[in-house]
Amino acid sequence: xxxxxxxxxxxxxxxxxxxxxxxTVLEEDDQPWIRxxxxxxxxxxxxxxxxxxxxxxxxxxxxxxxxxxxxxxxxVGGEGISIFEAHADLEIFRIRLDKALxxxxxxxxxxxxxSIKGPREGNTALLDIExxxxxxxxxxxxxGSQGRSRPPGAYPATRAEQWTATNLVTVVFNSxxxxxxxxxKQYSTRMDVTPVLDLPKDQAMSAxxxxxxxxxxxxxxxxxxxxxxxRVGGRLTFLNxxxxxxxxxxxxxxxxxxxxxxxxxxxxxLGKDMDDDVMDQQKYAAAAMVLAKALVDQxxxxxxxxxxxPGPGQPLPQIPLHKAREIMTRADFIQSYDHINIFTIDxxxxxxxxxxxxxxxxxxxxxxxxxxxxxxxTLDRIYDIESLGRSREVVAKDLIAxxxxxxxxxxxxxxxxxxxxxxxxxxx
Numbered sequence: 001x002x003x004x005x006x007x008x009x010x011x012x013x014x015x016x017x018x019x020x021x022x023x024t025v026l027e028e029d030d031q032p033w034i035r036x037x038x039x040x041x042x043x044x045x046x047x048x049x050x051x052x053x054x055x056x057x058x059x060x061x062x063x064x065x066x067x068x069x070x071x072x073x074x075x076v077g078g079e080g081i082s083i084f085e086a087h088a089d090l091e092i093f094r095i096r097l098d099k100a101l102x103x104x105x106x107x108x109x110x111x112x113x114x115s116i117k118g119p120r121e122g123n124t125a126l127l128d129i130e131x132x133x134x135x136x137x138x139x140x141x142x143x144g145s146q147g148r149s150r151p152p153g154a155y156p157a158t159r160a161e162q163w164t165a166t167n168l169v170t171v172v173f174n175s176x177x178x179x180x181x182x183x184x185k186q187y188s189t190r191m192d193v194t195p196v197l198d199l200p201k202d203q204a205m206s207a208x209x210x211x212x213x214x215x216x217x218x219x220x221x222x223x224x225x226x227x228x229x230x231r232v233g234g235r236l237t238f239l240n241x242x243x244x245x246x247x248x249x250x251x252x253x254x255x256x257x258x259x260x261x262x263x264x265x266x267x268x269x270l271g272k273d274m275d276d277d278v279m280d281q282q283k284y285a286a287a288a289m290v291l292a293k294a295l296v297d298q299x300x301x302x303x304x305x306x307x308x309x310p311g312p313g314q315p316l317p318q319i320p321l322h323k324a325r326e327i328m329t330r331a332d333f334i335q336s337y338d339h340i341n342i343f344t345i346d347x348x349x350x351x352x353x354x355x356x357x358x359x360x361x362x363x364x365x366x367x368x369x370x371x372x373x374x375x376x377x378t379l380d381r382i383y384d385i386e387s388l389g390r391s392r393e394v395v396a397k398d399l400i401a402x403x404x405x406x407x408x409x410x411x412x413x414x415x416x417x418x419x420x421x422x423x424x425x426x427x428x
Contacts, residue, residue, distance in 0.1 A: 003102045005080050034207045034236060038196055039068050045172060046072035046081065054160035054171040056184055059196030060344050060354055061176045062237030068196070069174060090125035094132075103132050164190045178338050178345035193347050198356075199234030201226075211243045220248070228252055233316075233356030260361035263292075263342055272377035276385045286378050287328040288337060292362040293375065294319060294327050295353060299363070316359050318352035321345055 042057070044050040046069070057065050073081055084100035087093045097103075163169040173180065184191055199207070205225040213219050231252040232238040238255055245251040267288040274282055298317040324343075325331045334351065337343040344354045353359035365371060394406075408416035 005082060034064075034199065034203075034239065036064055036068060036196070036199070036236075038194060039071065041194060042068045043072045043075060045170065047076050048080075048170070051167055051170065052164065053190050053192040054164045054173075055192050055194060056173045056175070056181060057194045057196060058175055058178075058181055058347055060198075060235070061341055062235050062355075063196045063198060064236040065174050065176070065196045067236075069172070090129070094125040094128045097129060097132055101132055101135075103135060161187065161190060176341075176344075177335075178347075178349075179335050181347055195347050199236065199239070201229055201234065204229055204234040204239060208239060208243055215244075224248070231256055231357065231360065235355050238355070238357070256357045256360050259355065259357040260364060263288075263358065263361050264365075266340060266342065267292075269375060269378040271374050272381045274378070274381055276388075279382065279385055282378065282382060283330070284333055284336075286375070286382060287330050287333050288342060289365075289375055290379075291319075291324055291328050291337075291343065291351070292353075293366050293372075294324075295359070296362050296366040299359070316352045316356065318346075318350040321349040321351055324351040 041050065045055055057069070059065055069083070073083070082100045084096045087096065160171040160173075163171060173184065175181075181193065198204075205222075208225055208228065209220060228242055228248055231249075232242060232255055238252075241255065242248045242251045267285040269285050269289055270278065270282060295317050298319065302317060303314065319327070321334065324334060328334070334343065334345065338345050341354045342358065343351055345351050353362055403421040405419040405421065406416065407419070408414040
């Protein structure tokens with residue numbers, strides 16, 4: 001386990017190989033061309049200056065969270081740091097943890113000679129994970145017996161509260177899903193949340209201008225930079241692609257088309273003629289469209305009636321999480337939307353489009369002629385199918401003239417009975 005915290009890390013080696021791949025944040029001189037304000041804090045977390053807390057770095061996909069962690073690791077050479085990607089499957093989690101800590105559980109066992117079940121049969125991987133964490137707590141390297149001035153970091157882990165209280169291990173969680181924050185928040189007393197957001201307008205335009213001047217020997221006009229920001233915002237991954245392209249505006253259009261296609265493929269509605277077999281999927285899609293329309297309507301209210309889009313630098317419209325669930329009339333869909341990067345939920349439980357291009361996609365769809373009628377027809381069709389599913393048909397055969405009285409409540413366990421009262425003949 002000592003080797004796991006020695007200088008160098010396989011993740012750093014992979015990152016070094018990735019520098020030659022397009023769309024990476026790092027340049028050939030190993031310096032990022034966009035320096036985010038959160039980098040200083042993350043550097044202090046990784047090098048051990050910031051102690052007494054465990055950390056959750058949360059933000060949308062592509063905002064530069066992992067890149068900043070890797071940059072901070074490179075500054076200390078990976079010494080005292082182990083990093084790995086968590087997984088929902090405990091067996092995979094155990095394997096990755098063993099690899100990150102250079103630890104593997106072995107147990108001498110001779111029960112097979114007597115046809116006795118082994119100790120792992122019938123148990124889960126939680127036992128091995130627990131043993132690995134116990135070993136880490138007892139490890140002299142973690143206890144600081146080698147004279148270290150900072151605690152080593154393991155990313156992520158499950159004993160963050162205990163380890164933080166004793167300055168044993170600094171744990172850093174990195175996620176773009178709100179549900180991770182929800183679960184950690186329930187039990188956290190020492191958790192420090194660091195949101196990583198898109199770049200503001202001035203910083204994004206300045207960095208983009210400097211990059212084009214240094215690498216393309218051209219200075220883009222301010223109007224072009226404002227248009228780029230209006231189309232893709234300050235998302236780091238988008239700015240990387242735009243900055244390195246020959247035609248920046250065409251790359252912006254391509255990014256917007258990609259986001260629009262992704263949203264339509266996941267959540268397009270089928271209208272009044274949809275088949276009842278797609279009921280569940282259309283509930284999911286219609287709820288997303290209703291929420292997207294609510295965000296577009298709020299945007300119009302903010303920037304003024306009749307304005308099709310906000311100006312550069314205008315923050316994206318957002319809705320509180322509980323209100324978003326009320327608008328959708330569903331509480332269970334929003335987590336999935338966040339996971340597939342359509343909507344995002346920040347640490348303040350505010351819901352908005354995942355990115356500026358996604359908000360542009362919402363606006364383009366909602367402004368199409370006939371969209372509101374198409375959405376209403378879809379919602380009416382969903383209601384009709386649900387109503388039909390709640391209805392029961394009673395068929396009576398060989399009826400005789402008379403009055404029929406049906407009594408009984410099946411929902412209360414009562415038996416339904418039919419009583420016939422013949423109608424008296426009024427003729428003479």
